[in-house]
Amino acid sequence: MNDKVDKLVIFLAKRDGIDKLVKTFQYVSKLLVWHLETTNPNAAHRAKQCEVASGMSRKAFRSGRFLTGFNTLRRNPGPTPTYKFLSVFGNAGEMVYFFFDHFTWLSRIGVLDANLAKRMSFISAFGESVGYVFFCVIEFMMIKEGIEKERRIKMSLLSESKEKEDEIKKIKVDRLMRLMAVAANLADLIIGLADIEPNPFCNHAITLGISGLVSAWAGWYRNWPS
Numbered sequence: 001m002n003d004k005v006d007k008l009v010i011f012l013a014k015r016d017g018i019d020k021l022v023k024t025f026q027y028v029s030k031l032l033v034w035h036l037e038t039t040n041p042n043a044a045h046r047a048k049q050c051e052v053a054s055g056m057s058r059k060a061f062r063s064g065r066f067l068t069g070f071n072t073l074r075r076n077p078g079p080t081p082t083y084k085f086l087s088v089f090g091n092a093g094e095m096v097y098f099f100f101d102h103f104t105w106l107s108r109i110g111v112l113d114a115n116l117a118k119r120m121s122f123i124s125a126f127g128e129s130v131g132y133v134f135f136c137v138i139e140f141m142m143i144k145e146g147i148e149k150e151r152r153i154k155m156s157l158l159s160e161s162k163e164k165e166d167e168i169k170k171i172k173v174d175r176l177m178r179l180m181a182v183a184a185n186l187a188d189l190i191i192g193l194a195d196i197e198p199n200p201f202c203n204h205a206i207t208l209g210i211s212g213l214v215s216a217w218a219g220w221y222r223n224w225p226s
Helices: 006-013 015-036 040-062 066-075 081-108 117-157 162-196 207-221
Strands: none
Touching: 006 015, 006 040, 015 040, 015 117, 066 081, 081 117, 117 162, 162 207
């Protein structure tokens, strides 16, 4: 598939695809607010409205998303006891994140008591952060296994072969995808920490804006049709 329009249509048909697009809007708007708030307050206000609307839209798109983690644990938690252990905590954290995100969204749009928003956001961000830590450990373990497998292939075959080249290529592509996942998880972890333990670094507009864009664009790369 070489047609870029076809790929874009397929990408945007996915829930993750549209989420990464709107996430880009959200964090570009956040950076614009920071850049314009002193020089052009009117434009900054409009950018802020775009940021808030994009964030609320993303929460609506994620309705029921917590079932993904539940289904992963039910169907295929991992190939070994270690992976299963890590997967349980990673997916449990993600399930907490997406489940309580429903209540954050409902309280912020006025369906539930607005005072619940901060508490629900904290619980959601805590679960999210725990999940990302365990997912990062899984990705690093998989990357290490891929590197070791690549070394074994190179040592076992003295002569060049098409099969050898294809296998090594697959390992390298998988490694790149996992590095993108790590980048996205670390970026989202910073955003989560800004909710859990507010501090000048994590809560700065530039830190949040760049972290959000790193996460969004890593997701773009991983979900873009091949």
